[in-house]
Amino acid sequence: LGLWLIGARGGVAVTAIAGIIAQRLGLADGTALVSELPQFAHLPLAKWDDIVIGGHEIRSAPLADELERLHRESRVLSPQLVAACRPELEKIDAEIRPGTLWNVGAKITELADFPPPANPAEQLPRDILKRLQADLTDFQTRHKLDTVVILNVSSTEPLPNQALWPATWAEAEASLARPDCPLPASSLYAIAALDLGLPFVNFTPSLGALPAGIDELARLRNTCHAGRDGKTGETLMKSVLAPMFAARNLNVMSWVGHNIFGNLDGKVLDDPANKQAKIQSKDRLITDILGYTPQTLISIEHIESLGDWKTAWDHIHFQGFLGTPMTLQFTWQGCDSILAAPLAIDLVRFTALAKKRGETGALPWLASFFKSPQGNPPPAFADQYRALEAWAQDAK
Ligand code: NAI
Structure with a gap:
């Protein structure tokens, strides 16, 4: 299974990567991973050794340094665990490609020191999309991956005015050819993934795949998506x-x-x-x-x-x-990142299985993981969690 992180050097991303490595090395016991509970043990979820990681970023700091800094400043992971992760993190660094800053606002743009290659041909969102998709396809082909789950754990963008959200895929597609396209980067990442038939998970409050026009694209390409905003605390x-x-x-x-x-x-x-x-x-x-x-x-x-x-x-x-x-x-x-990382990992494992089972559109049974779940699920946690268990009973 491929895991493609949007915001790959951020706190949630590096902690999720460290978590996967720790599980792989037998340094963690599955605590806080919902997908490790007995009621999900019969599901053919991705194994720790089978997860290949890459991603898009706008900052260049090496992953190992980011993990070390986060956990030194905040005194979370042991220095031994951080050191054990280092060799693997150095390999993953080579799989990180420059992202896009389209409509992310001034605050996020200020962070960027790993900008996309200056390319005069890349003026419009549809050109950016081509580059993002080429990165995804290259990653999937080189590693011979059946599927890649795209997980958005990048900074929270300002939300565009709801009147500008595309209601149909035709409308969204047309706007990609315009210099005033209102969709933010998170939606471009979502479109890049879904258009290739890959599943997209939005762990942030950013727009992502929320507009009806992007959900329509997911259904047209027989793939699924889940969001928004991890419900951690x-x-x-x-x-x-x-x-x-x-x-x-x-x-x-x-x-x-x-x-x-x-x-x-x-x-x-x-x-x-x-x-x-x-x-x-x-x-x-x-x-x-x-x-x-x-x-x-x-x-x-x-x-x-x-x-x-x-x-x-x-x-x-x-x-x-x-x-x-x-x-x-x-x-x-x-x-924060210790609360978020296991949920991000669970979402990737469950969504990959949903894709394998041919589920399309928004996945409402993942609502217990999100603050603003898509697909009109019930708002109370207990009902949402029961929906996850019911899905697992049916899924094989
Ligand atoms: P962070 O600020 O440590 O990481 C975000 C990363 O995204 C940074 O490395 C940044 O350079 C990168 N980035 C920003 N814009 C990008 C773009 N357009 N393309 C590619 N990369 C980009 O934040 P943290 O703590 O890891 O949180 C990540 C997201 O998850 C935030 O949106 C946050 O609101 C959301 N979230 C976090 C929770 C938690 O930590 N408990 C709970 C729920 C949601």
């Missing part, structure tokens, strides 16, 4: 707790969540345009679960000294019997 808690308030007929009056963290993702989200995409993705859930809209506030602030450690403090003000107000508060302290 605070939102996971919300999707578990909000159904409890609903089931006990407690009236949630307000739900406030403050998030502070210090990694590169936090730096990008410090820009209001990029932050808006994330907040939208985090905010809808409560209304969807409760069926009404309490006052909500979500803040995301970049606090450098915290590195990869995120603290979320949630304050839930609710009304009980006879109108009596009460409060639930929780504090979630998680390591």
Whole structure:
């Protein structure tokens, strides 16, 4: 199985790669990998030794240095594990190609030091698409891979205005030939993958394969996609707790969540345009679960000294019997990339199997992994997780 990472040198990507290597070397025991639970043991999921990794990036820092820096600054992985990963990471470095900065906004463009080759012929999104597809095809052919799952773990882009999302593939295709094409890089990566019949997973709040016109392309090419935005921490808690308030007929009056963290993702989200995409993705859930809209506030602030450690403090003000107000508060302290990486790996293994089984379009049974799942699944975590188990019972 090929795994092609968009944003291959980022925190989630390098931690996922380290996780796959650690599983391969017998240095990890599968904790936090949903796909390693007994109810999925009968599935023919990709084996650790069979996963070949490559990707697109816009930064040039070697993978081993990125892993070492992330885990030195944030004190997560042991130096021994980081050292054990180094030889393999050096091999993967050779499989990373320059990505695209089309419509990613100023904040992400500032990060780039591994830009695409200056090519006067590459003026339009359709030219960029050709280059991205050539990279994917070359990777797949050289390694003789049945399929390659494209996993978007790149920085969160500003979301284009919804009125500009293509409703049909014909509309999307036509816009690729225009210099004012509104689709962002994440959608170009999605189109590049789906058009080749490869599955695409969007772990970020960026647009990716969300527009109906890109979903149509997936169906036309008999392939599948899943997204958006990994549900790793605070939102996971919300999707578990909000159904409890609903089931006990407690009236949630307000739900406030403050998030502070210090990694590169936090730096990008410090820009209001990029932050808006994330907040939208985090905010809808409560209304969807409760069926009404309490006052909500979500803040995301970049606090450098915290590195990869995120603290979320949630304050839930609710009304009980006879109108009596009460409060639930929780504090979630998680390591961002360590929470995200196993889910990213699970998504790749499950999506690869869905592709093998001939599933097409959005995969709603993967909803438990996402903050803003596509394909209209139920919003509560327990229902979403049951859908995954039901899929696994049918899948062989
Ligand atoms: P990061 O900032 O460490 O990594 C992002 C990587 O993407 C960087 O190496 C950057 O150079 C690269 N990149 C940016 N634009 C690109 C483009 N157009 N083409 C190719 N590469 C590009 O961020 P991190 O922490 O790894 O998160 C990755 C994404 O996953 C973010 O969008 C984040 O919001 C999302 N996410 C992360 C979660 C978590 O860490 N717990 C949870 C849910 C979503």
